[in-house]
Amino acid sequence: MTTALYIILAVVIVGSALGTIMSRNAVYAALYLALNFMSVALLYLFLGAPFIALVQVTVYAGSIMVLFIFVIMLLGAERLAASENLRGQRFLAIALGVVLLAILGTVFISRAELTGIVTPPTAVDFGSPRQIGTALYTQYWLPVMITSMLLLVATVGAILLTRGEGTSIRDNLKRVDEKEQADQEE
Amino acid sequence: MTINDLNTILPLVVLAGWSVVVLLADLWIPKDRKGWTAALSAVGLVVVLGLTLARGGTVQKAFFGTVLVDGFALYLDIIFLVGGLAGIALAYDYLKRMELERGEYYPLLLIAISGMMLMTYANDLIIVFLALELLSLPLYIMAGFARFNLQSEEAALKYFLLGSFASGLVLYGVALLFGASGHTDLPGLVNTMRAGTGNQALFLFGAALLLVGFSFKTGIVPFHMWMPDVYQGAPSPATAFMSVGAKAAGFAALMRVFVTVFPSLSDDLTPILWALAAITMVVGNVLAISQKNIKRLLAYSSIAQSGYLLMAFVPYANAEVSSDSIAAMLFYLLAYTLTTFGAWAVIIQMEQQERRGLEVADYAGLGKRHPWLGLAMTIFMLSFTGVPLTLGFWGKFYLFSTAVEGGFVGLALIGLLTSVVSAFYYLRVVVVMYMQPGDPPVKQNRWVNLTALLAAAVVVGLAFIPGSVLDLALQAVLQLQ
Amino acid sequence: MLADWTYIGIFILVALFVPAIAITFAAILSPRVPGTLKQSAYECGMESVGKSWIQYKSQYYIFALVFLVFDVEIVFLYPFAIAYNQLTLFAVLEVILFLLILVAGLVYIWRKGELEWA
Numbered sequence: 001m002t003t004a005l006y007i008i009l010a011v012v013i014v015g016s017a018l019g020t021i022m023s024r025n026a027v028y029a030a031l032y033l034a035l036n037f038m039s040v041a042l043l044y045l046f047l048g049a050p051f052i053a054l055v056q057v058t059v060y061a062g063s064i065m066v067l068f069i070f071v072i073m074l075l076g077a078e079r080l081a082a083s084e085n086l087r088g089q090r091f092l093a094i095a096l097g098v099v100l101l102a103i104l105g106t107v108f109i110s111r112a113e114l115t116g117i118v119t120p121p122t123a124v125d126f127g128s129p130r131q132i133g134t135a136l137y138t139q140y141w142l143p144v145m146i147t148s149m150l151l152l153v154a155t156v157g158a159i160l161l162t163r164g165e166g167t168s169i170r171d172n173l174k175r176v177d178e179k180e181q182a183d184q185e186e
Numbered sequence: 187m188t189i190n191d192l193n194t195i196l197p198l199v200v201l202a203g204w205s206v207v208v209l210l211a212d213l214w215i216p217k218d219r220k221g222w223t224a225a226l227s228a229v230g231l232v233v234v235l236g237l238t239l240a241r242g243g244t245v246q247k248a249f250f251g252t253v254l255v256d257g258f259a260l261y262l263d264i265i266f267l268v269g270g271l272a273g274i275a276l277a278y279d280y281l282k283r284m285e286l287e288r289g290e291y292y293p294l295l296l297i298a299i300s301g302m303m304l305m306t307y308a309n310d311l312i313i314v315f316l317a318l319e320l321l322s323l324p325l326y327i328m329a330g331f332a333r334f335n336l337q338s339e340e341a342a343l344k345y346f347l348l349g350s351f352a353s354g355l356v357l358y359g360v361a362l363l364f365g366a367s368g369h370t371d372l373p374g375l376v377n378t379m380r381a382g383t384g385n386q387a388l389f390l391f392g393a394a395l396l397l398v399g400f401s402f403k404t405g406i407v408p409f410h411m412w413m414p415d416v417y418q419g420a421p422s423p424a425t426a427f428m429s430v431g432a433k434a435a436g437f438a439a440l441m442r443v444f445v446t447v448f449p450s451l452s453d454d455l456t457p458i459l460w461a462l463a464a465i466t467m468v469v470g471n472v473l474a475i476s477q478k479n480i481k482r483l484l485a486y487s488s489i490a491q492s493g494y495l496l497m498a499f500v501p502y503a504n505a506e507v508s509s510d511s512i513a514a515m516l517f518y519l520l521a522y523t524l525t526t527f528g529a530w531a532v533i534i535q536m537e538q539q540e541r542r543g544l545e546v547a548d549y550a551g552l553g554k555r556h557p558w559l560g561l562a563m564t565i566f567m568l569s570f571t572g573v574p575l576t577l578g579f580w581g582k583f584y585l586f587s588t589a590v591e592g593g594f595v596g597l598a599l600i601g602l603l604t605s606v607v608s609a610f611y612y613l614r615v616v617v618v619m620y621m622q623p624g625d626p627p628v629k630q631n632r633w634v635n636l637t638a639l640l641a642a643a644v645v646v647g648l649a650f651i652p653g654s655v656l657d658l659a660l661q662a663v664l665q666l667q
Numbered sequence: 668m669l670a671d672w673t674y675i676g677i678f679i680l681v682a683l684f685v686p687a688i689a690i691t692f693a694a695i696l697s698p699r700v701p702g703t704l705k706q707s708a709y710e711c712g713m714e715s716v717g718k719s720w721i722q723y724k725s726q727y728y729i730f731a732l733v734f735l736v737f738d739v740e741i742v743f744l745y746p747f748a749i750a751y752n753q754l755t756l757f758a759v760l761e762v763i764l765f766l767l768i769l770v771a772g773l774v775y776i777w778r779k780g781e782l783e784w785a
Contacts (some may be wrong), residue, residue: 002221016668020785028652034625045672050672051745051746055742058737058738058741059735059738059742063734063735063738064735067728067732067735068729070727070728070731071728074725074728082741100642106746107385107387129745129746129749129750130746130749130750130753131750132746132747133746133747133748133749133751133754134748134750134753134754136743136746137750137758137761138756138758138761139250139753140252140312140752142252142253142759143252143313144761145761145764145765146313146316146320146766147316147767147770148319148740148743148769149202149206149297149320149768150316150319150323151736151740151768151769151772152209152768152769152772153294153297153320153322153324153327154736154776155329155736155773155776156290156293156772157323157324158207158729158732158733158736158783159733159776159779159781160288160327160333160774161327161330161333161342161727162728162732163698168415179769183695188757206768209771209775210774213774213775213778214778433697
C-alpha cells in the first residue's frame, strides 16, 4: 500500500517537474511547480515530517508561488521564447546530467559495501511541531537568531532594490504629476 | 549557561546588534548627513575589533558545541573587521560622488561582516550554511546598489542567481552528510566516519557538493563564471569588499570543514583539488592578459589568487603539512586583503562618472602626475605579482613551499610559471602609469588616500618581518582542531 | 502516525467525490435547452471586458515580498506556540528578540513609506 502510494507520488513529482521545465507558457509552468510543491509536501508527510510538509505548503506552494505568478504577470512574460539563447545548451545539459547519474550510479553500486545504513531516530513524535519547537528554542536558538537577521536583510534588500532613492512611490507619483503640469503650462 | 554562550561570541553579538541599530538610526538621519551612518558603523567596527582583540585566541565552545572560537577565528576576524573599516573608507566618498548615497550600505556591510565572523566560528554545518547566507545576501544587495545602472543590476542578478545556486548545493551537501552520518556538527561527523558506521558513498557525494559550493564563493575555475561580470558591474567599493570578504570567508569554511572532517577522503579529493588548483591558476592568469578594463583585470587576478591559495590546500589531509599549509593560506589572505584594498582604493580615485576612467589605458601618466598614488599602485601590482620586498612575495613563497613540502612539485611549478605570466599584465599597468603620457583626472579623498597609502606602507613594512606574521598565522592554526 | 493522516486523505477523497457525483448526476439527468442568455458568462450583470491575464500594479509585488518574509516568520513561531508549555522563560526571551529583529524590518518598511498605497 505504502509502496504503491509512494510510486504514484514519485510519478507525479517527476512528471510535474518535467512539466515545469518543458511547458512553453510561464503560467502553466508555475502551476506545474505548485503541483510539484504540493506533491513533495505529501512525500514529506509519508516520511513522517508533518511540520516540514505544512511549511512546504504555506511557504512554497502558498507565498512563493504567488510571487512567481506576480512576476510573470508583471512582466507580461507568460509566453516564453521558443528558441534558446545559448545554442545546444539543452543537449549539453542532458548529456552532462546523464554523465552525473552514471557516475553516481557506479559509485553507489560498485561501492555497495561502503553504503552503511544510518539508523533513523525512532522516537514516536520525532519531527512533530512540538519536538521541532523544543529543539529550535533550546539547542538551535543561535540558528534561529541568525535566520531572523537573514529575514531582516531580505526585507531591506526587497525594499532597496525595488524602488528609487529616498522617495516613496507616492513621492514619485507626485513628481510625475508636477512634471506633467509643468509640461502643460509650457 | 546561555549568557556564557553569548559572552563567547560577544563581538559577533555586538556587531549584529549594532548593525540593526545603525539601520534604524539611518532612517532618521537626513539625506545630506549620511556621513553619520558611516561614522556610526566605523565606530561599531572599532569597538568590535577591540572586543575581539581583548578576548584573544582562547579556545571556547558555545551553543552546544556548534560554535568554536579559537585563534583561527581570531586571525580571520581581525582581517574581516579591518577590511570592513577599509570598506567604509572606500565607500563614503564614492557613493556620494556617484549619487548612490544611501545609508543602508553601511549596516549591510556590518551584517556581511557578522556573517563572515560567524563563518570563522562555525563548528556545525548548519552554522556554516547560515553564515554563508548571512554574508552573501548583503553582498548581493551591495552589488546591485547602483540600481539604475544596467551593469550593476546585471551584476546583482547574476551574483544572486549563481550564488543561491551555490548555496543550494552547499545545503544539499549538508543534507547528504547528515544522511550519511546522522550528524551536522563537525566533531560528530568525524567520530562517525572514524568509527566506520556512516555511509561512505553519501559522505563522499556530500563532500563533493560542499567543495563545489565553496568553490563558487571563492571563485575557483570552473565555478568562476560570475566573477568578471559581477566585479565589473558592482560599485567599486562593494567589489573591493566582496573580493576580500567573500573569498576569505569561503576559504575559512573550506579550511575548517575539510581539514576537520574530510581527511579520510583525501584519496578521492586530492586529485580533484590538484586539478582545480591547476586550472584556476592557468585560466585566471591567461584570461587576465587580454583584459582592458581594470576591474575585469582584477577579477581574473582574483581568480588566479584563489588558485594559488587552493594550491597550498591540496595536501590538506597530510597531518604533518596541513598546519603549515593553513598558516601559509592565512598569511596569504592577509597579504591579499591589504593589496586588494589598496589597489581598489586607487581604482576608486580614478573612476569617473558613467564608469569612465576604468580602462588600463586611462592610467597613462598617473605615475608622473600623482607620484604617491602611482607609487602605491606600483607596490600593489608588484605585491600581486609576488616580487620581493612586498608582502605578496612572502605569501607566494610560503604557498609554494607548502605545496613542495606536501610533495606537489608539479603543481608548484605550474604556479611559478603562471606567476611569470601574471607579471606581464600586472606590470603592464605600471608601464602604462609611468611610460605613457597623460593627465588622468583623479578624485582625491582623504579616506581613500589614507587607505591606499596605509595599505602600501603595511605591504612593504610587513615584508621585512614576514617571520613574525607567519608565527601569528601558525599560532592561529594550531588551535584549529 | 501516518494512519492519522490517512483519515485526512480519505476525507479529502470523499470530499472530492461528493460534488463530483452531484455534478455528474445533474449532467446526466437534467434536460438540455441551450440559449444565448444561458450560455453567457453571467446570466445577469455586465459582460466581462478583456482578458483576466493582466499586468498587476507593481506595488502588489513589494507587498508580496514583504508578506513572504513575515510568512517565514510564522514558520518559526508556530512550533514555538506548540512547544510553549515545555519551554523555559529563556525561550520566550529568544522569541521576543526574534520578533524585535523582525519589527526592525517592519519599522524600516514603514519609515520608507512603503506601507502607503499610492
